[in-house]
Structures are given as C-alpha cells and as structure tokens.
Amino acid sequence: MKTQKVWFITGASRGFGLEIARAALAVGDQVVATVRSQPAQLAAKEHNHPDLYVVQMDVTQENQVQEAVKQSIARFGQVDVLVNNAGFGMITAIEEATDAEVRKQYDTNVFGLLNVTRAILPYLRQQKSGRVINISSLFGYDAVPGWGLYGSTKFAIEGLSKGLALEVAPLGIHVTAVAPGLFSTDFLSAESYTAAKTIIDDYQETVGSMRSGADALHGNQPGDPKKFAAVIIQLANTERPPLHLPIGKDAIAMYQSNAAKMAQEIQAWLPVATSTDHDHRIMASTIA
Structure with a gap:
C-alpha cells in the first residue's frame, strides 16, 4: 500500500514546478506549492484542491523561507520530498554581466536553493527520512556560449548535491540532482529569462545567436513537461534513487559529450x- 507523501515544491506557479505539483496530487500525495506572488490565484486554478497548500515565498528571503516551512509543517505535519525548482535563466557573455546581474542569478538559483534546503533539513533529520530533489540542467554538464553564467549556477547545484548526499545518507535522506534537457516550459519565454543589459559586439559570433535564437526555440523544445513530472514522481518513490539523473535525450548527449571530452583531454x-610528485618520495616508494 502506497504511503501518502508530503511535497514541498519551490517555483510552482508554472513550468516544472506546477507539473510536478499536479502529478503529485494526482497520485494522492499532499503538496506545498510555493510562489512569489498571488498564491490564491494558483489555488483557484487548481480548484482549491484539499491536498494543495499554496504559500507565498521568495527563496532569496531567508525569513520568508523559514516561515513558509513552519506553516507547511503546521498544515501537513511533515515534509517527505523537497523539490528545489525555483530559478531563472540569463543570456549573457560572462564579461557582459554586471556584478548585480551575477548576484541576482546566484541569489535565486544557488543561495535560494540553500535557504530552502537549510530550512527543510532539520525536519528530514528528525524523521530520519526524506528526499531532496534539486533541479539542475543539461547546462550543468557542459558550457554553451551565452548560457555560461546560468550554467555555472547549475554546476554549483551538481556539486552541492553531491556533497549533501554524502552528509545526509547516514540519516536516511536521499539527494538527487536532476538535469533536464530542453522541455516545452516557459523557461525560454521572454517573461522567464533575462538578458544582460550590456552587449559587447565582439561576442556577436558566439553569444549573438543565442540572443536571437531563444525566442524562436520557445515552444519547439523536444521535452514534454508532463512526462518529466512523471519521472520525478517515480524518482521520489524509488528505494535507491540516483545521485545524478539527466532527463531527456539532449541532456544525456550533453553529459556523454562532456565526459568524453574531459577524458580525452586528461589522457x-x-x-x-x-609528473609533479617529489622525486625522493617516488624513490622511497620504489625502494619499499
């Protein structure tokens, strides 16, 4: 018999967050869906589902995060699955991005994820169980011109997930970094990603095509968000989930290409x- 789970999903107003929330509700679970604004609107859109609790929360505001988690525990009694989904993309050459633009990208994608994770972990530790699912990206496997800054936040998520998994494994908590490829969400819509205000002409050949191509690609991505959400539901119910999980043929290809390039360079x-060991230590090792 399936045990009802409680999900805490950030960035749930649309895209992956919304689809995962809907999928969790569909299998009989309870869901805390966090949004930055208009929580009543999302609740109404989902017909005020009795197992859905919509909370207004900005992941960059630690006090808001702590309060939202407390409210969620008061409502459902526990959290079983944390999905760190909130984030946004930014098209820019690395040099073009200002300090403020870089910090805003990291505040949401990395420090916001850490805010939520720190707030949830005490409850997972207390119950000696739980899942943390961090939404990374295929850009967390390799670099693409124009998406290097955004990708670096996803590289950070991959590394944080790996370290966290080692620390919480003895406590019965599993961590997975999920790296989706391109899915037909709102991620590439003009409302969902930003571009640096500064444009340097010398980067036209590399970054320019990304600036002009993002809107054209929007709506033509190969991945189905509903199928992605189904994978997340399966992942949350798997006894031994993977630490890293690329999802989508393009994400798999990005991982494989990067791994092959790195292996070739290292070889x-x-x-x-x-060639950098001390010579006398090599000799001592040889004699022994």
Missing part, C-alpha cells in the same frame, strides 16, 4: 599531470 596531458 592527452596525463604524462604532464602525473
């Missing part, structure tokens, strides 16, 4: 890379 430089 080519292997004699140099392994």
